[in-house]
Amino acid sequence: MTWVSGAAGSGYGVHHLPYGVFRIGDGEPRIGVRIGELILDLAGAEAAELVLAGGALRRPTLNAFLALGRPQWTAVRQRITELLTDPAHRSAVEPLLVPVSEARMELPFEVADYVDFYSSEQHASNVGQIFRPGQPPLLPNWKHLPIGYHGRAGTVVVSGTPVVRPQGQRPGREGPVFGPSARLDIEAEVGFVVGVPSPLGRRVPAADFAEHVFGVVLVNDWSARDIQAWEYQPLGPFLGKSFATSVAAWVTPLDALRHAEVAGPEQDPPVLDYLRAEPHLGLDLRLAVRWNGTLVSEPPFAGMYWTPAQQLAHLTVNGAALRTGDLYASGTVSGDRRDQVGSFLELTWGGAEPVTVAGEERTFLADGDTVTITATAPGPDGCTVELGEVTGTVRPAN
Structure with a gap:
């Protein structure tokens, strides 16, 4: 069960966690994962060493992360799930949550073919x-x-x-x-x-x-x-x-x-x-x-x-x-x-x-x-x- 308010029971609960790329105002594009009506800023989370992906989560698109392969995809998903379900992480993670309503969504990956x-x-x-x-x-x-x-x-x-x-x-x-x-x-x-x-x-x-x-x-x-x-x-x-x-x-x-x-x-x-x-x-x-x-x-x-x-x-x-x-x-x-x-x-x-x-x-x-x-x-x-x-x-x- 997630500690994120309003996420339990939604189609975007901790069982889902889709990835996207967003901007806040005129800021740079950032990778995030959706939980309820909020976005966890993964660029900020990796910068704070809460989740590790070799810098791939601090890129402007998902491509570098996509290239890492299934073992890394699974490990990052498990870590994000831990961050959003264990109350011990709440104080560190909560400042990295952004309302979906305040974000402008970008094309999440650079399309190759x-x-x-x-x-x-x-x-x-x-x-x-x-x-x-x-x-x-x-x-x-x-x-x-x-x-x-x-x-x-x-x-x-x-x-x-x-x-x-x-x-x-x-x-x-x-x-x-x-x-x-x-x-x-x-x-x-x-x-x-x-x-x-x-x-x-x-x-x-x-x-x-x-x-x-x-x-x-x-x-x-x-x-x-x-x-x-x-x-x-x-x-x-x-x-x-x-x-x-x-x-x-x-x-x-x-x-x-x-x-x-x-x-x-x-x-x-x-x-x-x-x-x-x-x-x-x-x-x-x-x-x-x-x-x-x-x-x-x-x-x-x-x-x-x-x-x-x-x-x-x-x-x-x-x-x-x-x-x-x-x-x-x-x-x-x-x-x-x-x-x-x-x-x-x-x-x-x-x-x-x-x-x-x-x-x-x-x-x-x-x-x-x-x-x-x-x-x-x-x-x-x-x-x-x-x-x-x-x-x-x-x-x-x-």
């Missing part, structure tokens, strides 16, 4: 029916490998950053036209943050997932569906995706999600050997999507066809190197029902079936709209882990 997968069978089937009516919803390769594309690391932004409506070519009656996207959408996803790198030419087995991946962030992979529809054949997503990808300000360590591990889905046909791992595990994360404050969908992550470990194995099977700060995302999380989909493309079935948001009929995003994605997971002893939200507001095209 960004890869986005396509791992929900329901989402892939829905998109196949919308984009390729009259054809099989899944392409022949879909159940044999985790489909993905290499995104743009430089446009990954922290939650709360405004999203400017992209412009580009889109289909017109007599050929392409240029202008602001008229079908701006979201994709509710879960992202995985790589800590320990791997050398070029050596693949990473699915069984080594937890040795390389530090933690989890919620992701909104904003998507311009009209730009995407015109450009994506034959090489896949490009400008319809690369204008902005929002991530949560808080990175939840894998160690906080042990009680959320569930058996991965049955895969038929059987996958190739490099995609097998025992145990075959997914995560019981329960997402919620709010559009201008209206709850429109609750996507279930536990049913994703391809697991995070399989995605990592496939990402590196050709010998591609991992770098500290790599981010790979699950792809849109969608369930079996319309109120469980992770995109407005599916929610409104390509814009043909509007939904009511705050009393208005809507299909795609309008300027001024705000979308917030949250998620929870089961924790120990009936506790709940509340992942850091990812939110963004649409601004008019420049």
